[in-house]
Amino acid sequence: MAVLAVAEHRRGDLRDPSFEVLTAGRELADAAGTELHVVVTGGDVDAFAEDLNREGVDAIHTVDYGEEFNAEVAVQAVDQLAADGEFEHVVVPNTVNGLGSAPAIAQRLGRPIATDAIGVDVDEGLIITRELYGGKTEGTIAVDGPAAVVTVRPGEWPAAEGAGDAAIEAADVDIDEGAIGTTVTGFQEVGAGDVDITEAEVLVSVGRGIEEEENIVLIQALAEALDATVSASRPIVDNEWLPKDRQVGQSGKVVTPDVYIAIGISGAVQHVAGMKGSDTIVAINTDPSAPIYDIADFGIEDDLFDVVPALIEEFGGDVPDF
Amino acid sequence: MKVLVTVSEVADVDDEFEIDGLEIDSRYLTYDLNEWDNYAVEEAVQLDEESEEEVEVVTATIGPERTEETIRQALAKGADRAIRVWDDSLADASVLDPITKATILAAVVEEEDPDLVLTGVQTGDYAFGATGVALASQIDYGWGAVVNYLDYEVGDDTAEVHRELEGGVEELAEIRLPAVLTIQTGINEPRYASLRGIRQAQSKPLDAHGLEDLGLSADELPLDLELTDLEVPEVESDVEFFEGGAEEEAAQLADLLRDKGVAS
Ligand SMILES: Cc1cc2nc3c(=O)[nH]c(=O)nc-3n(C[C@H](O)[C@H](O)[C@H](O)COP(=O)(O)OP(=O)(O)OC[C@H]3O[C@@H](n4cnc5c(N)ncnc54)[C@H](O)[C@@H]3O)c2cc1C
16 A cells, blocks of 8 residues: 655646645655655656655656646546555645646545645544634544545645655556547746836735725825835735736735735735745734734734724825725 | 536634534624635626527535525526525535535536536635536546636637636646536626616526435435534734724834834
């Protein structure tokens, strides 16, 4: 028996979560007393295998098919590799492509799936911890059965390091081309604009707590008074109240300013992924259980519509009508 | 052509709340249409509006009778009819896991035979983010996860999509139909239901099914995940709160910011 980790790559490079999933996979393998195997599908699999050969990895299976990571190829590969029952738990990064493949892997193998784990353990079966209700609560989930699929949250496990001595081999799998319904035709960068929020030293970042488009002027006035740049969480950009180049987070920009002021932002994991590296984080949020306070250095648990005008005045700015 | 849209009702938790055993005390919960599903419904309705061909938009929900209010919202926004599936035994499960939900939805697909299934990327409360792709695999459809642009001409064999990846990169892909697409927020501008829409929704068909009606039985559902503990996470950070009224709080924050050299 062994644990199987699935690696992911894009445009020629393995992505960071591919190395983190090795650490999580090793942890599971240790808990279950088994080996850790890795599968990598598509791209320059030989070079990828060399890179994935890190401490704690026992074997690497390569599937040389196509250039880019294709969820359906990964599903077929894991399905065939695991069909002989050699693999109990399958560990996949909780990324866009991980979530695009892991549920189908689970379904094919007839196994349960638990996603976005921040902790894993094995007792009779797999046990995971994960957030529920937008990070306000944390739950423990017991997965029934001897074998499961689990996706692990990026950034929760360190990347595996050190040279390994894994056996690397081309996997004996047959990809059925006719069954693949998706053709990747290219990639596109989005969110390029006039303002580069990644260069800003001070960011005043606005979230759904601002309620109405008309109220954004308040945040702009604060940014002006502080000589800062305006950024935003996703709903503000989805609503087109601010352009895409202002979005902080997993699907926006990763920022590391000296000071990040989060105003009416709850601190969802996809947002935090883009700003946790900020030097000083200030949060203004009425909800004491908002996860933004887990990473903030300073907080004001009060109504932004009272605090922001007062702050603008502190810096001698004009408070607009809102 | 027929589009099936999965519609979930999600629980939103008040700022202050209490945990009662393995659940959040229901006094602190408000139920609403899942944010991601709202975009999926809009996408389906737009497909209908923009096409000369007839597009039937059917919603599918796993939920108790309470959810019919939420389902009517989707009907008011332009869906043609709705299906709700429930069995009282499901209320006893601590978690409805993605494979179980996919199994139930697959039985609906079997009945309806849609050309396209749209789901939200995830639900706002449990956020497994896995049901759509598990469903695709179960019904042997192609799939695309986290779609934030869809170009589909009714009758075509393939849909052109953008999939939102990490770091401001989108993958451009062609997906063969029939397919399941998981829809990301921002793909469109969901409408507010008009008064007329709300009125019409009252008379649109909303069929409630038990599991048996779909050829399923509660004992055969996987239900493989069990919540064994629920708590408020211990905060690791040592956040320092500024206290007082808004002016005092702002004054303290201003001191801090000046200390850090902001606006100097
Ligand atoms: C695949 C994927 C990718 C994603 N990528 C991103 C991304 O790149 N960036 C991103 O930000 N999100 C992203 N998200 C969305 C993310 O999950 C959250 O939905 C989003 O971050 C929530 O934004 P918010 O905090 O502004 O809104 P909410 O979560 O609604 O929070 C609003 C906050 O405002 C507070 N508030 C309300 N009124 C007031 C008031 N008067 N005064 C003070 N506080 C108030 C509330 O207490 C609440 O905490 C992604 C999601 C998925 C599934």
